[in-house]
Amino acid sequence: MDIKSLKLVCFSPTGTTEQVVRAVARGIDINDVELIDVTKPEARSHSLKFTEGELIVVGVPVYMGRVPGLLQEWFGKIQAEGSPAVGVVVYGNRVYDDAMLELKDMLKRQGAVPIACAAYIGEHSFSNSEIPTAHGRPDNNDLSHAEMFGFKVREKLDSITDLAESCVNNIPGEYPYRGSTELWDVDFIAVDESCVQCGLCAEICPTGAIDAEDSSVIDTVKCITCCACLKKCPNQARAMKDGPVKDARVRLNRLFAEPKEPEFYL
Known part of the structure; x- marks a missing residue:
């Protein structure tokens, strides 16, 4: 062909x-x-x-x-x-x-x-x-x-x-x-004082869930928990709060190591 x-x-x-x-x-x-x-x-x-x-x-x-x-x-x-x-x-x-x-x-x-x-x-x-x-x-x-x-x-x-x-x-x-297309509506991202409001997280967010003027403001309904903003933050200013997403991280590490x-x- x-x-x-x-x-x-x-x-x-x-x-x-x-x-x-x-x-x-x-x-x-x-x-x-x-x-x-x-x-x-x-x-x-x-x-x-x-x-x-x-x-x-x-x-x-x-x-x-x-x-x-x-x-x-x-x-x-x-x-x-x-x-x-x-x-x-x-x-x-x-x-x-x-x-x-x-x-x-x-x-x-x-x-x-x-x-x-x-x-x-x-x-x-x-x-x-x-x-x-x-x-x-x-x-x-x-x-x-x-x-x-x-x-x-x-x-x-x-x-x-x-x-x-x-x-x-x-x-x-x-x-x-099987599975679900329902998104998690959960507040799971903590932003610390090392954030310089560079705007990168808002720029790369695939759903526009992060406020471009204040990166600590996150629309949890739009957020799809892809964690791109955590992984790509140049100052490592973003982390997971205690809660269901962090608990899932621990379970995945324990159950799917192979x-x-x-x-x-x-």
């Missing part, structure tokens, strides 16, 4: 999903590559249209075993018109439950033909150096695996004569989807 360009679409608050889809792209090895980062709210206000001659790789993190709920409406703005597509989910070493199946189904509903799907491990959003879960993932082995997966996608593309018959069908998962391995389906 003749593919003219590669479109990488990702939602990646802490950067792990973007790392994985870029590695997949290296394996696919198409010269014309465009990254479409839909992490910021304004990026999700635009519709996307793809054609049959474009390969789409869509990468999303797994939240509570599902595709993040805030992407549901945005997905409705995609028009794929028979484009081949690859779905990639990135999870924090717990489980991805039905997220891969859900992503495949979402792509298909928008007119894409999912030809491959994969699940990779990224450092959990609740993880830190003291209480880590999947610390440093994706690591070099993960990214090499993602490149290899991309190479296999390219091999499949080169062998396709009928795209409609090339849809991947053996994706694990259940109907109805490293999971990437999976793919073609």
